[in-house]
Amino acid sequence: METLFSVLIGIFFASAIYLMLSKHTVRILLGFAILGNAVNLLLFTAGRLTREVPPIIPLAADVLPEGAANPLPQALILTAIVISFSFFAFLLVLTYRGYQELGTDNTDEMRLAEPKDEPLPPLGY
Amino acid sequence: MNTLILRTVAPPITALMLVFSVFVLLRGHNEPGGGFIGGLIAASALAIYGIAYGVSAVRRAIRFHPMAIAGFGLLVATLSGFVSVFVGVPFMTGLWIYPRIFGVELPLATVISFDIGVYFVVLGSIASIALALEEREFD
Amino acid sequence: MADQAAVTLLCLFLPFLAAVLAPAVIRAFGHAGSWLLALAPLLSFLHFLTFLPEVADGGVVTGGFAWVPSLNLSFSWFLDGLSLTFALLITGIGTLIVLYSGGYMKGHPQLGRFLCFILLFMGAMLGLVVSDSFLMLFVYWELTSITSFLLIGFDHEREAARRSALQALVVTGLGGLSLLAGLIFLWNMTGVTQLSLLVHVGDGLRESPFYLAALILLLGGAFTKSAQFPFHFWLPNAMEAPTPVSAYLHSATMVKAGVYLLMRLNPVMGATPAWEILLPLFGGVTLIAGAFLAIRQTDLKLMLAYTTMASLGLLVMLTGFGTPHAIEAAVLYLVAHSLFKGALFMVAGLVDHEAGTREVTKLGGLRSVMPITFVAALLAALSMGGLPLFLGFLAKEEIYYALAHGDLRAMLFTLVAIVGNGLMLVVGFTVALKPFLGPHVETPKHAHEGPLLMWLGPAVLAGLGLLGGIFSGIAHRFVSTPMASAVAGELRPVDITTIPHLGMPLLLSVVTVAFGVAVYLQIDRARAMMVRLLAAIGNGPDRGFDHVISGLVRLSVAVTRMVQPGRLEIYVTATFIFLALTLLVPPFVYGELPELPAWPTDVLFHEWAIILLAVIGLFAVLRASDRLTAIVSLGIQGFAVAVIFLLFGAADLSFTQFMVETLSVVILALVMTRLRLSPRDHRPLGQMLFDATIAISCGLGFTLMLMKSTQGPFNAHLTEFFNAYSKVIAHGANVVNVIIVDFRGTDTLGEIGVVMITGLAVLALIRVRPRNPLPQTRVEAPADGDRP
Structure with a gap:
């Protein structure tokens, strides 16, 4: 089971990274969304997989029933999902505003911060 | 996107989702749910309403700016952490009280108020983002 | 005795105290305030004067306080004939200089600042000559360099002053590093961190194999500070400073710090062939060169x-x-x-x-x-x-x-x-x-x-x-x-x-x-002769300094342009190449590869189906050529992940993932309808293969890493902790929620802070429009696949 997931996660990472290697901000954005899922699945699998039973303690008991899922990675992932979503939204807006201001989605043409032919800094004292 | 069907079903759906989000938030300590998921459901509710009736309708409906709601949530969460200071235990230690209201024992805790804070932060921030993006459509 | 130590400590810090007060005093009393400020060095001078009889009889005044006891560091001083004479010169001449400055710079709007620097320097120089521990000596040594920089560059609106200040700082600062290295050598060779204890080391130092290295490093510090040829050029340039500075720092005191160091080391390092060749040689050349110049x-x-x-x-x-x-x-x-x-x-x-x-x-x-x-x-x-x-x-x-x-x-x-x-x-x-x-x-x-x-x-x-x-x-x-x-x-x-x-x-x-x-x-003829001679020699180290500095600037520009060419693509590519190397090299080098797994037999049919769906979603995103396909396929892989969470006992995650994916698709659709952009892959084939190789290597690396870690034993320590206490102590049945809001509540507080900040950032990005829209510089895009 974990082996199959390892392969699946490898595919997730490969897809995400392939998209992020593009010059176009839209594809980078898509890659970023997938990368978040890849990382979450990685954490999830590393905490070992169990079927169906959620980590909820029954009314009569004080501890989890046998075969319940590992709660720790779930707690880590839950916040990670929300944070990567808000970060995704930020990048989305950044892409959008960048396109509005610079008229391009090609990162090669976004040279405002590091212009191509920047002159030497002043050599005086 | 403001079709007749959407306009008709949007108010009841929004209302239902908001109620459901509170339900999910409050049961979160013992059943699946909690502040994060509740906040997301509530934010989606507002987003749907916004798509149907426009952003200004949502802004009127919620009265406060979404980021103000988020700020309120962060304040509640932080204060919940500081309550423990008055009892002399470390920051963020969970404290419980069991007042009887109308004959029913009601467990209240700083962790619940903390989760409510989380709910408002997520609701406010995500709703703010969604509304901001919807708003641009009309300029 | 303790009282005397306290007074001495006070005297050592009196100049610093006066320096802090100087601007206020000058503002209150004008240039006459220098009479008041001169009291600080005068009192120190009088205090040191009381040591004279004791030291004249061969005594030594020591004292100090623990500074960092765990590191065996102390703030300690040591006054013998050499230190005391220097201390008296510094405070005595310092008193006169403070008065002189009041007259020389009368009416200058920056007199307060000037006296502040002068007094700071005085404190530093005084500390230098009375320091016992190596570290204190070094700290004060560098402080004198810095205050000298401030004083030479006092008239910072003139370029010549700025240049001279920088030059002095660079030369003496490099010398300071050399000194530090030399002191560390001394410490390693003798195990002693105090000047006063060096004497007891005896001949061990001179016979050490590292003697010459230590000597050369220490001389590097002393010669730069004391302007020995060929490091002399900063001293004449330092005359850009106001005259009181030249009188005080660059003739009477600071430049003698190097000589002080040599005199201090003479009993332990002197009387060796290297010492008796290097010092007279450099000194003699400096004497002749200085006199002729x-x-x-x-x-x-x-x-x-x-x-x-x-x-x-x-x-x-x-x-x-x-x-x-x-x-x-x-x-x-x-x-x-x-x-x-x-x-x-x-x-x-x-x-x-x-x-x-x-x-x-x-x-x-x-x-x-x-x-x-x-x-x-x-x-x-x-x-x-x-x-x-x-x-x-x-x-x-x-x-x-x-x-x-x-x-x-x-x-x-x-x-x-x-x-x-x-x-x-x-x-x-x-x-x-x-x-x-x-x-x-x-x-x-x-x-x-x-x-x-x-x-x-x-x-x-x-x-x-x-x-x-x-x-x-x-x-x-x-x-x-x-x-x-x-x-x-x-x-x-x-x-x-x-x-x-x-x-x-x-x-x-x-x-x-x-x-x-x-x-x-015959002074006029001698002068004319020297002018002709120097014209014949041409470039000196002073010009060389300019070349070195401008060379450094050019070099750093070249390095910056090489590692930061300004193209995001290159940064991302470099990052992921290193990620792939980090993931793949160690397992192969150290033989940490996972065992070859058997074909998974425990996977149920619906699980196969959902995994397949996720993979199809991913490939659809990669191949998407229009916006709608891209958005929908992104949604597919996201919902597939949500279902996977549900199937494997993570109900909370599943709900959250569903909500997030829905919202993502909605806002992506909102933005994409306005961005007339095609998500099509624009890369030529060669570039595609190159990027695909990097991506697949990274993916393979993660797969191997995860396989290896899941094949090992599982450490359930933390899980057991949360399991055992979640209901008993934290009164919650949903362990995931208890971890989030209780056990790791502070963490969550930080995380909702991040969510809040991204919300604000998005709002700012949407709201703020530049008042003057930036010029639309359409740079001609280089041909695809054109990699440097």
Whole structure:
């Protein structure tokens, strides 16, 4: 089971990274969304997989029933999902505003911060 | 996107989702749910309403700016952490009280108020983002 | 005794305290506030004066407080004859300089800042000479460099001042690093971190195989600070500073820090062939170079600056010469030089202040209008020229007494000393006599005697030079003998008097004076000759400094452009190449590859289906050629992940993922309808293959890493902890929620803070529009696949 997931996660990472290697901000954005899922699945699998039973303690008991899922990675992932979503939204807006201001989605043409032919800094004292 | 069907079903759906989000938030300590998921459901509710009736309708409906709601949530969460200071235990230690209201024992805790804070932060921030993006459509 | 230690500590910090107060005092009292501020160094001076009898009897004053006891560091001081003499010079001359500055910069709007820097420097220099621990010595050493930088660049609106300040900082700062390395060597070789304990190490240091390395590093510090050739060039440039700074830092005190260090180390590191070759060699060359360069100058301050350089060369030469008399000579000359050079600099400043020029060719006949200044200048120049009755005379007699011993080496250095001294006498007389004697020359300002604040300093210092010579017994008892003993590491009674004895030294003195007077009479021709000579030599280290600095700037620009070409693609590619290497290289190199797994048989049909769906979603995103396909396929892989969470017992995650994916698709659709952008892959085939290789390598790396880690044993320690306490202590049945809001609540607080900040950032990005839209610089896109 974990082996199959390892392969699946490898595919997730490969897809995400392939998209992020593009010059176009839209594809980078898509890659970023997938990368978040890849990382979450990685954490999830590393905490070992169990079927169906959620980590909820029954009314009569004080501890989890046998075969319940590992709660720790779930707690880590839950916040990670929300944070990567808000970060995704930020990048989305950044892409959008960048396109509005610079008229391009090609990162090669976004040279405002590091212009191509920047002159030497002043050599005086 | 403001079709007749959407306009008709949007108010009841929004209302239902908001109620459901509170339900999910409050049961979160013992059943699946909690502040994060509740906040997301509530934010989606507002987003749907916004798509149907426009952003200004949502802004009127919620009265406060979404980021103000988020700020309120962060304040509640932080204060919940500081309550423990008055009892002399470390920051963020969970404290419980069991007042009887109308004959029913009601467990209240700083962790619940903390989760409510989380709910408002997520609701406010995500709703703010969604509304901001919807708003641009009309300029 | 403890009281005395506390007072000493206070005295060490008094200058710093006064420095903090200086701007306020000057604002309140104007330039007269310098009288008040001078109290700080004066009180320190008086306190150190009380140590004189004890130290004169061969005692040592020590004290200190624990600083970082765990590192065996202490704030400790150590006052023997050498330190005490320096401390007295620093505080004594410092008192006069503070007063002089008040007069010199009267009415200057930045006088408060200036005095603040001067007093800061005083505190640093005082700390340097009394420091016992290596670390303290280094810290104070660097502090003097920094305050010197601030003072040289005081007039920071002129480029020349900025350049000189930077130059001084670079040269002395590099020297400081060299010193630090040398001190660390010393510490490693001896295990001692205190100067006062070094003496007990004995010959171990000299016989260590690292002796030469340590010596060269320490000399690097001393030679840069004391402006020895070829590091001398910063000193004349430092004359950009206001004259009080030149008088105080760049003649009387700071530049002697290097000499101080050499004198301090003489008992433990001296008397080796390396010491006795390197020091006299560099010192001698500096003496001759400085003396000749001084002749060609016509600016009073520059002439004095080069003679200072020459004097420092002489001191280094004597310190390294290796005979007891040479040590005595160095000690006497050091004290005499501080007095007469400080005085002459102040005179130069006074003349400049009153007459409006420092060009010696434009000055003359000031004798009648500035009588006090003239007398002070004359006394100082006579001491500098080494004429009888003056402290300078004692020094020069002692120098010749030490050098003239017959063998070839001694004769060579005697010749060097005669030429150097003779030329310095010429310069001293030019500075002290030329502006005052002769017919009256019209100057830019109508000259008259300066104020008390200004002539007090030169008069006192020049007077002391005379008194020291006449009452040589007292001077020797309290200053020369203890100091020479400290430098020599054994008792060295100094007994030379000002009454000339017939003999070799006197003869050499006469030769020197005769040579000097002869050159003085022909000064204009000598100057012209030097100008021609220097023009023939061409570039000096001063020009070289410019080349080095501009070379450094160009080099760093080139490096920056290489590692930051400004193309996101290259940054991302580099990042992921290194990620792939990090993931793949260690497992292969260390044989940590996972075992080859068997075909999974425990996967149910619906699980296969959902995994397949996720993979299809991913490929659809990769191949998407229009916006709608991209958004929908992104949604598919996201919902597939949500279902996976649900199937494997993570209900909370599943709900959250569903909500997030829905919202993502909605906002993505909202934005994409307005962005007329195609998500199609624009890459040419070669580029695609290259990127795909990187991506697949990374993916493979993650797969292998995860396989390896899941094949190992599972550490359930934390899980068990949460499981055991979730309901019992935290009263929650949903363990995931309990972890989030209770066990790891502080973490969650930070995370909702992040969510809040992204919300604000999005709002800011949407709301804020630049008032002037940025120019639409459409750069021609390079052809695809065009990688540098």
